[in-house]
Structure formats: C-alpha cells, structure tokens
Amino acid sequence: MNFRTNIQLQKEENQIDYASKLLLIGSCFSENISKKLAYYKFDVASNPFGILFNPKAIETLIENSLNEKIYTDRDVFLLNERWHCFDSHSDLSAVAKxxxxxxxxSAIKSTNKQLSESTHIIITLGTAWVYRFIETNAIVGNCHKVPQKKFVKELLSIEEISVSLKNICNRISEVNPKATIIFTVSPVRHIKDGFVENSQSKAHLISAIHETISIVNGRYFPSFEMMMDDLRDYRFYNSDMIHPNETAVDYIWEHFMRAWINENTASIMKEVYSIQKGLAHKPFNPNSEQHLKFLLDLNQKIQVLKNNYNIKF
Structure with a gap:
C-alpha cells in the first residue's frame, strides 16, 4: 500500500548548470534553497535587501534596482538606536545612518547587475498580507517594530498580485529577455495572521502566479504543495511547527534538482560535495603525513574544478 501522495515533476527547459548565474529573491525559504546552491558552488546571489515576504516589496526592489534609485537621508529612520529602511529587512539596519x-x-547596484546578467531568477512569495505606512501610503517590506497603529494591514487581491508579478516579469525582460523566471510559494505558514487568513493569503499568491505565468514567460515550482500535500506531517517541521525542518528542505531541494539541475551537472555536484566534506574534516593530527597527502589531493581536485568549470572555493 502507498501511504503518500508523491508529486511527480517533469524536467524543465533551460536547466541550471555551472555556467548559470542565479538570483534568488523573497521569503526565508529562498534562503534555504540559495544555501544549497551556494554549498554546491553555483554562481548564486540571494536577497540583496534581505528577506522580503510580499510581492509588492519584491516589485519595489526590482523597480528601484532597474531605475538605479539612490537612497538618501529621506529614505531611512532612527528607531531603538538603529537606522532602518522600510524597503529592506532588518539585516541591513545599522547603528550609523x-x-x-x-x-x-551598494545593494541597488549589485541587484541591477544581477537582474541584467542572471540566467535564472527565482522569486519566492511568502504572504499576500501587507502593511501600508499611513504617513506615506506606501506598502513596506518590513515594519521594523514601528508601532502597528502607524500601519494599515491589507490583503492583496489576486488581481493586485498578478499585476505586480506581470510588472516584475516585464521589467526583467526589458533588460534580460533570456532570463528564466521561476516563481514558488513559501511553505512557511504565517499563522500569526490566523490559520484561515494564512490559507487565504497562500491561495491568492498561487492563483496570481498561475494567472501570470499563463501570460508571461514564467515557471512555477511547487514547494508549497510538496510541504502541504506530499510531506503533510508535523515530523517535517521545526519545533515551532511553522518552518520546514532540515529533512523537509532536503526533500524539496532533491525535487528542485531533478526538475531544474542539468543531468550532466550531477557528477560535478558529487565532486563538489566530496570536496566540501573534505574541507570540513577535522584531523586528529594535522601534521601527519597521511593528512598532508589528503590536503594535497584535495587541493588538486579543487584546482581541476576551478580550471574546468570556474568553480571557486
């Protein structure tokens, strides 16, 4: 008997190899996938403005980057002895303005370059719930613990999200028509909004993505569906019962590889994995002849990958 409903994915076109340039933007789940890609030494950049959860915040980042916006004193504010910007995550906040x-x-410049040069742009949407700063009427990427009374909480409609995603795709296509844009919905549940409200939010995101990719040249990767309909068990969550645990991330990553990573790249990834394990190895005697020979062999393997595939360790 089969007690699982496995999601079967087809091989995608324009697959990823070691010549690809990757940019990941969006919720914390994109961080998980970018870490996997970085571990295997793909050319990957992730969340230049930190984690962004809603589609309007991601659209703002892409618009500002392509328009080469210059941030000034007017775009930042001081709260709790740190300077913040509503467009970015608190990871970018600093003591000095x-x-x-x-x-x-700097992030605007790097993102502009990455949007123009990336072969694959992966956008992970986390929530359709947004916070609008009353003073400016602008939807923010992060509230930075500013009192909630200064915001209006809204649920973006399917139409609003779809318009935002189409604008994202069109703006990227203007500067990089060959880029493959992959959308996914984060499997992380935003239950602080409420269980029903979280489901409504995810439904809006999924519907808007499918409406968008039916019109523009985009793809969808079902990470949300894998968590909800395939794994479907709390043993695949961290102790907070909200975030996928390492086993779940590995499972979704394996499906991503099957669909999006070129088969000819698999053998190189195995070699990278072997080197990474070697680099993490802690010897009992660092000065032993055996370990010195091990390091020499490891360096030779690294040099081969550098010369043949321009892989940097």
Missing part, C-alpha cells in the same frame, strides 16, 4: 545608506545603494 551613513552605513545603512551605503549598504542600500
């Missing part, structure tokens, strides 16, 4: 502004403008 000039440091934050410099980091924001």
């Amino acid at each position: 000039n440091e934050l502004i410099f980091n924001l403008n």
